[in-house]
Amino acid sequence: MGGEFLPPDEAGPEDVVLAWAGSDVVAVRLPQLADSLDHILAAMERRQGRPLADLDRKAKQEVVRILEARGAFSVRHGVETVAGALGVSRFTVYNYLNREKEA
Numbered sequence: 001m002g003g004e005f006l007p008p009d010e011a012g013p014e015d016v017v018l019a020w021a022g023s024d025v026v027a028v029r030l031p032q033l034a035d036s037l038d039h040i041l042a043a044m045e046r047r048q049g050r051p052l053a054d055l056d057r058k059a060k061q062e063v064v065r066i067l068e069a070r071g072a073f074s075v076r077h078g079v080e081t082v083a084g085a086l087g088v089s090r091f092t093v094y095n096y097l098n099r100e101k102e103a
Helices: 033-048 057-069 078-086 090-102
Strands: 004-006 016-020 023-029
Touching: 033 057, 033 078, 057 078, 057 090, 078 090
Parallel strands: none
Antiparallel strands: 004 023, 016 023
């Protein structure tokens, strides 16, 4: 997901501080959701062994289904980001999403 660890005394208001036995041990800084989407897309490409744009239609539909389950489309510009990674239009991504809901 792309988070990073830092000393607890360097934690900001958005960071998560983890404690053990009553003492702060480490802080975790999570990326912005849009950055997480980029990490998820990169991981999916690594898993497929090729660019997502090179997948066939059925595989792209499966990618969209997985991304929807992970909340990718609640991120601002999520549809545009996914469409670009898949090499399709936003309209096509919306069609894939609607097809899933109708099934």
